[in-house]
Amino acid sequence: MRPTYHLPEEIQQQIWKELLRATHDRHHGWRTPVLATASANGIVNARTVVLRRAKQVEGGGMLEIYTDRRSAKVAELVEQSSACLVFWSAKLQWQLRVRADMSIQTDGPYVESLWQIVKQTRAASDYLGYLPPGEPMPEIKSSDATDKPNIDDAALSDENEPENYFAVLTAQIKEMDWLELGLGRHRRARFAAGQCQWLCP
Numbered sequence: 001m002r003p004t005y006h007l008p009e010e011i012q013q014q015i016w017k018e019l020l021r022a023t024h025d026r027h028h029g030w031r032t033p034v035l036a037t038a039s040a041n042g043i044v045n046a047r048t049v050v051l052r053r054a055k056q057v058e059g060g061g062m063l064e065i066y067t068d069r070r071s072a073k074v075a076e077l078v079e080q081s082s083a084c085l086v087f088w089s090a091k092l093q094w095q096l097r098v099r100a101d102m103s104i105q106t107d108g109p110y111v112e113s114l115w116q117i118v119k120q121t122r123a124a125s126d127y128l129g130y131l132p133p134g135e136p137m138p139e140i141k142s143s144d145a146t147d148k149p150n151i152d153d154a155a156l157s158d159e160n161e162p163e164n165y166f167a168v169l170t171a172q173i174k175e176m177d178w179l180e181l182g183l184g185r186h187r188r189a190r191f192a193a194g195q196c197q198w199l200c201p
């Protein structure tokens with residue numbers, strides 16, 4: 001049986017425990033939130049991402065996501081840094097909506113240190129694509145397919161280290177909206193600026 005948390009502080013602590021757990025546990029429902037963004041002209045967009053890091057600090061916290069710096073989400077976040085991350089765990093029956101101010105890091109010692117780790121993994125190819133994400137694929141003639149390496153192989157087999165497009169998105173949390181689905185009743189609470197407010201679900 002799942003424990004029930006009654007005090008807002010207990011719920012908030014548990015939310016952070018689950019966020020931390022999700023950064024390590026591939027099977028955790030909160031491992032893959034949906035990141036929603038909006039561009040300056042009001043067009044909205046949303047996509048699944050992987051939660052890489054979670055850190056609670058006094059009065060707030062931060063979350064981290066890795067991406068290709070050429071992706072649409074990065075351009076959208078440059079235009080409009082306010083974004084929303086939506087998490088759902090069927091096991092916990094918890095939804096978490098995080099309103100955040102997003103920043104993008106594409107270089108510097110921190111990004112480089114992470115890249116040194118990521119580049120040793122299979123995920124490295126996510127950040128080495130010859131063409132940007134969302135770009136139409138060039139037409140490959142069947143005669144080309146046999147005697148030419150594919151685009152990713154070409155990038156990886158370069159004698160010099162291939163250019164990477166690895167970027168780190170950091171979400172500075174402004175507000176968390178937690179919803180628990182229960183059998184008889186649901187519970188909802190908002191955590192913002194160090195305060196908790198129970199809300200009608």
Ligand SMILES: Cc1cc2nc3c(=O)[nH]c(=O)nc-3n(C[C@H](O)[C@H](O)[C@H](O)COP(=O)(O)O)c2cc1C
Nearest residue numbers: 032047048049050066067068071072073074133134
């Ligand atoms: C389970 C899953 C996890 C994903 N994780 C990431 C991720 O961590 N970072 C990322 O940039 N894209 C990730 N993607 C791909 C994105 O959902 C999206 O297709 C891609 O980033 C392009 O999005 P954009 O054009 O809106 O920027 C993931 C997709 C799935 C299905």
